[in-house]
Amino acid sequence: KDSYAVTLLPGDGIGPEITAATKQVLQALATRCNFRIEWKEALIGGAAIDAKNDPFPQESLEQCLASDSVLLACIGGYKWDKNPRELRPETGLLKMRKEMGLFANLRPAKVLPQLIDASTLKREVVEGVDVMVVRELTGDVYFGTPKGIDMVNGQRVGYNNMIYSESEIDRIARVAGDVASKRGGKLCSVDKANVLDVSQLWRDVVTDVITKDFPEVELSHMYVDNAAMQLIRWPKQFDTIVCGNIFGDILSDEASMLVGSLGMLPSASIGESGPGVFEPCHGSAPDIAGQDKANPLAMILSAAMMLQYDLDRPEEAALLEKAVEAALDAGVRTPDLKQDNDGCKLVGCAEMGQVVAKLV
Amino acid sequence: KDSYAVTLLPGDGIGPEITAATKQVLQALATRCNFRIEWKEALIGGAAIDAKNDPFPQESLEQCLASDSVLLACIGGYKWDKNPRELRPETGLLKMRKEMGLFANLRPAKVLPQLIDASTLKREVVEGVDVMVVRELTGDVYFGTPKGIDMVNGQRVGYNNMIYSESEIDRIARVAGDVASKRGGKLCSVDKANVLDVSQLWRDVVTDVITKDFPEVELSHMYVDNAAMQLIRWPKQFDTIVCGNIFGDILSDEASMLVGSLGMLPSASIGESGPGVFEPCHGSAPDIAGQDKANPLAMILSAAMMLQYDLDRPEEAALLEKAVEAALDAGVRTPDLKQDNDGCKLVGCAEMGQVVAKLV
């Protein structure tokens, strides 16, 4: 296959700028490597609320499902923060994940030698860190029912069900086992099995799947509180981490800080079959939107994950990652990466895109 | 009042050693400051399972409730790890919290200048950090029902209810407001209100309580994933943090890493009335138990919190804290605190206790 339909979801805030830069880079890569991308755009988040009064309209869903893959920039902004839940940008994101069946979220946190001093952790602690967090994305307390806010004996009570079925745990364990076996071969499953029944089932099923079907993977278990500590104490002990939706939300954001800049962190959300969604971990940064100050590298690296996981072009993915490193080696830095006296040249979002496009 | 009944719960692992050291220090302080402590011991955790087949026997509960305050060392060990849930040390801890009504857990993370290099974070990031995490301790997904592991359509499903009532949120918000107003006057409430109904209620009630009854406290809200990031990115932005049981479990352990050594971190668990329980944040370290290698300072600092919160002796609490700092200034270090070429003297648990006792 040498032609792909890719849906772009530019979203809100800095979304359109980083999308433009990423598209340019992918275009350059396609030309160089002899494949074609057919681009389509669709609405999500605040942009979709403004245009269609729905944070993820049906036509966006259909457009995404009809593509080979989806590149999402970022969503949200102050403007929609006071909206009722069904009209908030985040609700569109959750709807997209659920309706596209994107149950596995892969979030690599890899410390690049060029940016090692950007971390608030000591050099010797983060040097060489390369952790992959595999987060379950369509279950847990995020989607569990019953949920709501009720009146009980004259007072309000709020509740959400933290729930996992065996099959949900089984399939994410298989993704994690597969990922771990292609990386360092070590998988750490994070839960709170000393307190939670749902975690007890999680631990039992993960243990079954990995020991039976991934005997080459070395499995360990860790309580979530301890994992939050160990990620700071000695992150190099981790290779691949697997956890449920809410623990993964917390730990993957924590792990991103090892790298120092959120502006460098890609993610992949994939399902059993069908297109995945690839997006940077950062938000829409409304305060710098439209000022050509955003860092497009996380979205560019998300495009690399798309090449690897959805378009089955691992060589092109590697080429793109190398181009990003080469841009950093060339000494260009967006404002979020720039440090005093680093001898580097400050560039905007568009120029960073051009530099990487030239280097692919 | 100048005589107090204090129950000691030595628990497991290094528990008995650090308890002995702490008792000695408190004895010295009592003598110097003219008050008396009547000591009693009771069983909890593995020790209680071995002796009574119950991780928190009724007689321990009664003993605790009949005291002015309770000092707990630590519980747990490999020996009981495979036990069924009702015969595990942690279950005793949860039972103690619930039955004693200890709904507020205070976990300070204060970076001492003497130990600043023990942290894996850069000096400029942790220098001067002084965060207090106020964690709700008897609600949330820890105790919520329904819960269990059921068969549904031929597969197992595990679930726990993440639930808070208005009154539960109200009372922890008041503790947090009070704590914040006596500290830096800033309170950050952590939740996941963009996804969870229970967090929406949490946010609403905390906002009501603080704006109405603690107008002098500056309140902010943060999503838990962002909080996990910000604690590493720039911890000095925080003064007092308040959160539910599970988010507090994770974030307080993460915050403890700012300090570098778990061996320095005390905690207080208090209720509406009646005795509180004061305990170090660290575990029972079975691998070094009985070898005189443990660090008693976290338990000694927990005793200082007991003096402050339960025995109403803030001056003696301050004196004890100063004695701990003076011991560090005097250059003695237990193995967990010792760093190469720090010019300090390596001491055991008992000797550290003697040094602090002499300094009070």
Ligand SMILES: CC(C)[C@H](C(=O)O)[C@@H](O)C(=O)O
């Ligand atoms: C925006 C929010 C709903 C979302 C989540 O919690 O999953 C975000 O934090 C993320 O991690 O992608």
Ligand SMILES: CC(C)[C@H](C(=O)O)[C@@H](O)C(=O)O
């Ligand atoms: C041992 C465990 C049940 C406990 C908890 O999760 O509350 C511990 O981690 C703590 O923080 O005191």
